[in-house]
Amino acid sequence: MLPPYNERPAHCLLRRETRSSERMNRVRVLLLNAALGPLDYRVPQGSHAEPGSIVLAPLGPRQEVGVVWDPEALETQEVPDERLRPLLHVYDMPPLRPALRRLIEWTADYYLAPIGAVLRMTLPSSSALDGARTVTEYRATGKVPERLTPQREQALERIGERQGLVRELALAADVSDGVIRGLVKAGAIEAVEVSIDDPFPRPHPDFHPPRLETAQRTAARGFITAVQGAEFAPFLLDGVTGSGKTEVYFEAVAEAIRMGRQTLVLLPEIALTEPFLKRFTARFGCEPVAWHSGLRQSQRRRAWRAIATGDAKVVVGARSSLFLPYRDLGLIVVDEAHETSFKQEEGVQYHARDVAVMRAKLEKVPVILASATPAIETRQMAEIGVYREVRLPARFGGAQMPDIAAIDLIRDPPPRGRWLAPSLVREMEANLERGEQTLLFLNRRGYAPLTLCRACGHRFQCPNCTAWMVEHRLVHRLACHHCGHMMPPPRMCPECQEVDSLVPVGPGVERIADEVAALFPDARTAIVTSDTIWSPAKAAEFVGRMEAGAIDIVIGTQLVTKGYHFPNLTLVGVVDADLGLSGGDLRAAERSFQQISQVSGRAGRGAKAGRVLVQTHEPSARVISALVSGDAEGFYEAETDARREAAMPPFGRLAGIIVSSEDLAEATETARLIGRTAPKVENMAVFGPAPAPLAMLRGRHRQRLLVHAARSLDVQDVIRTWLGSLDWPRGVRVAVDVDPYSFL
Ligand code: ADP
Numbered sequence: 001m002l003p004p005y006n007e008r009p010a011h012c013l014l015r016r017e018t019r020s021s022e023r024m025n026r027v028r029v030l031l032l033n034a035a036l037g038p039l040d041y042r043v044p045q046g047s048h049a050e051p052g053s054i055v056l057a058p059l060g061p062r063q064e065v066g067v068v069w070d071p072e073a074l075e076t077q078e079v080p081d082e083r084l085r086p087l088l089h090v091y092d093m094p095p096l097r098p099a100l101r102r103l104i105e106w107t108a109d110y111y112l113a114p115i116g117a118v119l120r121m122t123l124p125s126s127s128a129l130d131g132a133r134t135v136t137e138y139r140a141t142g143k144v145p146e147r148l149t150p151q152r153e154q155a156l157e158r159i160g161e162r163q164g165l166v167r168e169l170a171l172a173a174d175v176s177d178g179v180i181r182g183l184v185k186a187g188a189i190e191a192v193e194v195s196i197d198d199p200f201p202r203p204h205p206d207f208h209p210p211r212l213e214t215a216q217r218t219a220a221r222g223f224i225t226a227v228q229g230a231e232f233a234p235f236l237l238d239g240v241t242g243s244g245k246t247e248v249y250f251e252a253v254a255e256a257i258r259m260g261r262q263t264l265v266l267l268p269e270i271a272l273t274e275p276f277l278k279r280f281t282a283r284f285g286c287e288p289v290a291w292h293s294g295l296r297q298s299q300r301r302r303a304w305r306a307i308a309t310g311d312a313k314v315v316v317g318a319r320s321s322l323f324l325p326y327r328d329l330g331l332i333v334v335d336e337a338h339e340t341s342f343k344q345e346e347g348v349q350y351h352a353r354d355v356a357v358m359r360a361k362l363e364k365v366p367v368i369l370a371s372a373t374p375a376i377e378t379r380q381m382a383e384i385g386v387y388r389e390v391r392l393p394a395r396f397g398g399a400q401m402p403d404i405a406a407i408d409l410i411r412d413p414p415p416r417g418r419w420l421a422p423s424l425v426r427e428m429e430a431n432l433e434r435g436e437q438t439l440l441f442l443n444r445r446g447y448a449p450l451t452l453c454r455a456c457g458h459r460f461q462c463p464n465c466t467a468w469m470v471e472h473r474l475v476h477r478l479a480c481h482h483c484g485h486m487m488p489p490p491r492m493c494p495e496c497q498e499v500d501s502l503v504p505v506g507p508g509v510e511r512i513a514d515e516v517a518a519l520f521p522d523a524r525t526a527i528v529t530s531d532t533i534w535s536p537a538k539a540a541e542f543v544g545r546m547e548a549g550a551i552d553i554v555i556g557t558q559l560v561t562k563g564y565h566f567p568n569l570t571l572v573g574v575v576d577a578d579l580g581l582s583g584g585d586l587r588a589a590e591r592s593f594q595q596i597s598q599v600s601g602r603a604g605r606g607a608k609a610g611r612v613l614v615q616t617h618e619p620s621a622r623v624i625s626a627l628v629s630g631d632a633e634g635f636y637e638a639e640t641d642a643r644r645e646a647a648m649p650p651f652g653r654l655a656g657i658i659v660s661s662e663d664l665a666e667a668t669e670t671a672r673l674i675g676r677t678a679p680k681v682e683n684m685a686v687f688g689p690a691p692a693p694l695a696m697l698r699g700r701h702r703q704r705l706l707v708h709a710a711r712s713l714d715v716q717d718v719i720r721t722w723l724g725s726l727d728w729p730r731g732v733r734v735a736v737d738v739d740p741y742s743f744l
């Protein structure tokens with residue numbers, strides 16, 4: 001397989017088009033094929049193709065979709081004119097605009113990805129290209145045919161204003177199909193093309209605008225001016241949870257709609273789409289166009305075409321909506337911009353937040369990064385004045401920020417085999433009596449993270465991954481959270497054959513739900529994880545039950561930490577605040593702080609005050625004390641200083657190199673080869689190789705190297721040259737993760 005590094009960067013390949021290309025009408029085409037570079041084709045006479053045109057090209061015996069590219073941007077092997085094959089078809093769609101073509105080139109360059117793989121995110125469904133899906137219907141023109149037979153007369157009379165297929169008209173007129181066809185030939189009946197791709201409703205900018213508070217109004221005004229200015233303008237909208245960030249950026253969306261331009265709102269998870277759609281509808285009178293992996297093929301096609309033609313005015317989507325061919329983008333919003341799920345970990349490993357800023361720059365439009373807990377990277381950009389920071393320091397409507405207190409699990413431990421401390425249980429009880437809702441947060445799906453045999457200590461491990469099998473009692477399975485491998489929990493230990501000897505170790509949300517049921521048998525509970533809320537419809541159902549007061553206690557993973565607004569939810573319990581800190585990667589403390597702040601932000605969003613109890617073994621840890629004292633600034637400053645001192649991002653740069661193979665020796669040898677040939681470059685250090693913490697994943701052995709470099713170094717260029725000079729066995733995969741978030 002071709003390693004991606006063989007593709008040289010676009011910017012160093014500037015070349016002039018040859019003269020023969022003009023004569024021949026030669027075009028350079030980028031196919032939706034990650035293994036191929038660009039190829040030249042001939043535009044057949046009578047066709048027109050320009051850079052950006054979407055085309056169908058022959059490739060060997062096959063046909064592939066591609067896009068005509070700027071010949072000066074991508075070099076290819078010169079093929080003599082006479083050997084050029086003609087394009088098969090030029091699709092009748094607007095060409096991809098230059099800003100998008102530059103974005104695709106930039107993404108491929110920056111993330112060291114094959115450009116064809118990036119392009120595939122722009123054109124994810126070739127069925128969307130087959131012209132507008134229309135049917136041909138027929139109707140009378142009012143013209144009387146020269147030869148008017150009695151049958152024709154009867155037909156025209158009975159058809160009247162009717163429109164339909166030939167067959168339908170023939171039936172209505174009680175004549176044969178031939179009579180109708182004859183009338184078409186004679187000009188008395190005409191064909192009309194009818195689109196079955198229903199247009200999307202237009203959001204109304206002034207459907208139901210809120211009355212903004214002073215700070216909100218000032219923020220909104222800045223955004224509106226930027227949208228009108230139609231220039232690149234990056235904003236950090238930094239507002240506490242419940243401050244009305246959404247309402248404020250909606251004003252910018254409204255302005256873009258007024259100007260007839262398109263807006264993209266990026267959300268970190270599909271699960272958040274549902275509450276967003278509801279709020280959007282309340283504000284703008286109809287739903288926006290949604291784009292995410294859960295769409296059916298026909299929905300995807302309809303959305304893609306509406307985006308490409310400019311008909312879709314507001315698109316809300318997961319990270320993949322970033323590469324779509326918007327006809328006239330006027331604004332980008334990244335909501336919950338600190339979320340690490342914006343980082344794509346498979347295929348093209350890009351960070352949607354960063355690519356969103358780049359797209360805004362290339363499109364010359366404003367981009368708003370909204371967050372209550374901005375990433376250190378983003379805060380730093382605001383600090384040095386690259387991003388304009390807009391603050392909303394208080395909750396809307398005078399709602400108070402919740403009180404956060406720590407529960408010291410050493411001094412106030414839960415009873416044996418339980419996970420909720422007595423003081424938390426007492427608060428839950430009082431909350432139940434008041435008829436208010438409680439949320440328990442534990443970022444662990446399933447019943448127990450580890451299952452072992454009581455008799456021999458055997459632990460159940462995934463056969464494909466370096467990971468424990470996690471018990472899921474609701475579905476009666478052991479599951480691997482990395483590869484999805486499942487098995488029924490065996491009755492007998494495979495090691496010592498002891499029967500009924502398996503014991504769960506540690507809690508997951510299902511086990512906490514059991515504990516809650518034992519403590520409060522009458523309470524109505526709900527478990528919210530990706531196992532229970534796996535579709536927008538499920539999310540809608542959950543929201544409905546919460547709003548109707550049909551749930552007393554929610555036990556959830558990070559899925560419930562953001563986006564939701566339940567005024568009667570007044571108590572949040574964090575079951576294990578130490579969990580996120582154990583991984584010990586670069587961002588562990590920051591991520592814990594963000595997660596607990598976000599989940600705390602669900603408490604007391606309405607008239608009633610909120611309380612948050614954080615269970616921890618280490619109440620004096622910096623993260624916990626910052627949360628309890630509300631000293632976010634102090635926490636961020638200390639974290640930022642530590643990063644600066646260690647020259648870690650954003651003050652330095654990292655790139656992970658992951659070498660994997662089904663063959664352990666091949667993986668190890670290739671990783672060693674890469675390590676051995678590491679170039680000696682100033683301001684750059686290479687660590688490893690070493691077995692990855694996830695030493696095996698989906699049956700592949702994994703080795704890691706980590707490149708640490710100064711910000712000023714073009715580390716991609718170094719890696720490209722370095723890896724481009726090496727060869728490895730076919731079964732080995734070498735993936736580069738630029739600006740990594742996962743260190744597993
Ligand atoms: P954030 O995104 O900052 O957490 P939201 O935008 O979700 O905050 O606002 C919190 C709640 O307050 C929502 O129910 C929202 O509709 C409401 N809200 C915020 N600002 C206003 C306003 N100016 N008028 C009416 N309701 C508002």
Ligand code: ZN
Nearest residue numbers: 462465480483
């Ligand atoms: Zn697995």
